[in-house]
Amino acid sequence: GENVEQHPSTLSVQEGDSAVIKCTYSDSASNYFPWYKQELGKRPQLIIDIRSNVGEKKDQRIAVTLNKTAKHFSLHITETQPEDSAVYFCAASQPGWDKIIFGKGTRLHILP
Amino acid sequence: NAGVTQTPKFQVLKTGQSMTLQCAQDMNHNSMYWYRQDPGMGLRLIYYSASEGTTDKGEVPNGYNVSRLNKREFSLRLESAAPSQTSVYFCASSEAGRRGGSDEQFFGPGTRLTVL
Numbered sequence: 386g387e388n389v390e391q392h393p394s395t396l397s398v399q400e401g402d403s404a405v406i407k408c409t410y411s412d413s414a415s416n417y418f419p420w421y422k423q424e425l426g427k428r429p430q431l432i433i434d435i436r437s438n439v440g441e442k443k444d445q446r447i448a449v450t451l452n453k454t455a456k457h458f459s460l461h462i463t464e465t466q467p468e469d470s471a472v473y474f475c476a477a478s479q480p481g482w483d484k485i486i487f488g489k490g491t492r493l494h495i496l497p
Numbered sequence: 498n499a500g501v502t503q504t505p506k507f508q509v510l511k512t513g514q515s516m517t518l519q520c521a522q523d524m525n526h527n528s529m530y531w532y533r534q535d536p537g538m539g540l541r542l543i544y545y546s547a548s549e550g551t552t553d554k555g556e557v558p559n560g561y562n563v564s565r566l567n568k569r570e571f572s573l574r575l576e577s578a579a580p581s582q583t584s585v586y587f588c589a590s591s592e593a594g595r596r597g598g599s600d601e602q603f604f605g606p607g608t609r610l611t612v613l
Contacts, residue, residue: 394537417600428587428604429540474539478600483528483547483593484555485602489539 387412389477391488398465399496406491408475409457415477418458419485420449423472432473433460462493470495498523501605503588509611510578518573518608520588528593529571530555530602531563533584540587546571547593578612585609 388411398404410418419434435442435449435458442449446465451458462469472492478485501522510516522529530545532555542555546565560582562574571590575582588605 391539419600421602428606429602430604431601434600478593483591484530484542484545484553485600486542486556487532487540489537 387415387477387479387486389475389486389488391475391491393491394489395492395494397494397496400465400467402465404462404465404469404493406460406473406475406493407457408459408477408488409455410477411456412477412479413453413456414479416480417478417485418449418451419476419478420447420460421474421476421487423474423490425471429474465495467495467497469493500524501588501590501603503586503605503608505608506606507609509613510575511613512579514578515574515576516578517575518586518588518610519570520572520605521570522588522590522603523569524590524603525568526590526592526603527568528591529565530589530591531561531571531573532587532589533557533582534587534607535584543573543586578610580612583610583612 391408416437421429422432423429448461472490475488476485504519531543532540544563546552549568586608589602591602592599
């Protein structure tokens with residue numbers, strides 16, 4: 386079955402700097418890659434997603450890139466702000482699936 | 498719209514006790530999910546239901562049962578709770594499976610369960 390690996394498990398960056406979180410997936414049939422953000426004590430919420438027919442997608446300060454050949458995708462956050470502190474989860478899904486498989490998460494700390 | 502709701506918010510059980518976690522959504526979604534979240538382990542899928550009347554096992558189904566009562570409600574039952582089931586449980590729903598539907602999952606607020 387599909388396996389999603391996520392790195393690093395913890396990341397600290399200075400406010401204003403960029404943060405990058407990387408994920409790899411095992412099954413080349415996967416074609417949908419969402420990213421969820423979970424603030425402390427809150428529920429996970431979708432922040433951006435990408436499908437395999439696109440190499441990059443951007444939404445203001447966040448962007449996701451996908452390399453199908455290498456089977457990895459990354460979340461990029463630029464000009465980080467205190468409110469970006471949270472746990473971020475990558476995930477993968479396949480055509481015909483009604484489920485997604487999550488990575489183990491990255492705890493992002495934005496340092497003042 | 499309330500979105501996805503879960504009850505209870507907190508629960509403490511003794512080993513061997515049983516309980517049912519309730520979940521309901523008012524977004525007319527076909528698909529519903531139960532996850533558990535443990536430190537360092539991410540969100541692991543316990544069971545899911547792609548439509549009313551169907552349920553499927555996820556990654557960690559042992560020790561749990563589910564019921565898709567109707568399109569709105571999806572419950573998770575622990576028949577004989579064990580300390581290893583101490584976790585935060587999230588219910589979610591999505592349009593996945595419906596033609597043209599979004600794959601975005603909407604999560605409930607979670608249930609924090611402690612088994613002593």
